[in-house]
Amino acid sequence: MPELPEVEIVKLGLQKKIVGLEIIDIDIKPGKIFRGEKEKVVGARVKGLRRKGKLLIIDLSNRQSLVIHLKMTGQLVYHKNGDTATFGHPIPFAGTILPAKTTHVIFDFFDGSRLFYNDMRKFGYIKVVKTDGIEKLKEIQDYGPEPFTKEFTLEKFKEILSKKKSPVKLVLMDQTEITGVGNIYANEALFLARIDPQRKCNELKDKEIEKLYESLLSVLKEGIKYGGSSENAFVNSSGELGHMQEHSRAYRKSGKPCPNKCGGTIKRISLGGRGTFFCSNCQK
């Protein structure tokens, strides 16, 4: 599932590929994914890309922006010579076919290249929003501080955790508390910090919070370094898989021996209705 590192990888990839290009058409498969008016986008150039938590924002030259959430299985794949790839004419690309069965939106650029939005589970969306109005979007307004920004200090992290009584993993994943962290990196950060995901936030000791702060930043950096985690359907803007899943320690490792060699076994429980992986032997 695309989280902060995966969305960052897509952003960095597309920054090199589509900035400056004019959108001359958009093909939209009927459905709820594309929200807004196509006419507000066609004819505009791509001015730049930004990321806010798990949201990707494509700013256009006409004061409109595309706000994109990939949710579980969203993909943004760019094809430089995609001029023959349309819904009627699929072409082979990066070991797959574009457009795929899961393609819902195709952006056509002036130079014949194309950007494909694929989404197997159709949870994601592309919203057309006035650039000026982005900060007022409910989802963005409610966002908590974001890792790697100057607001996200250890002190701020302590403040966030100390006021919550819920299990620490749920708070790490709550976008209104901390923005950008999802299930994979929450599991990994807690494993590195050797903290039980079920621990109540306000009962964590200062030392533990410090360790968790470092671990969280460290696993997010690692995710970016390895090109994202392709545990689910994630691919980068060139259609390639990431490698973070090859380095994950706890996520989806149930039954495997604990990588800390503590003698324990990674187990899987459900927390907040979500799969939670940890070593009950060394995560206390």
Next chain:
DNA sequence: AAGAAGTCCTGGGCGC
């Protein structure tokens, strides 16, 4: 007011 449960959606895993 906070926490639990339901919702969306589809491929994949499982049992028979």
Next chain:
DNA sequence: TGCGCCCAGGACTTCT
């Protein structure tokens, strides 16, 4: 082999 059942999972909505 093949059918049907059920589940994951981010974030929002609805219920308790």
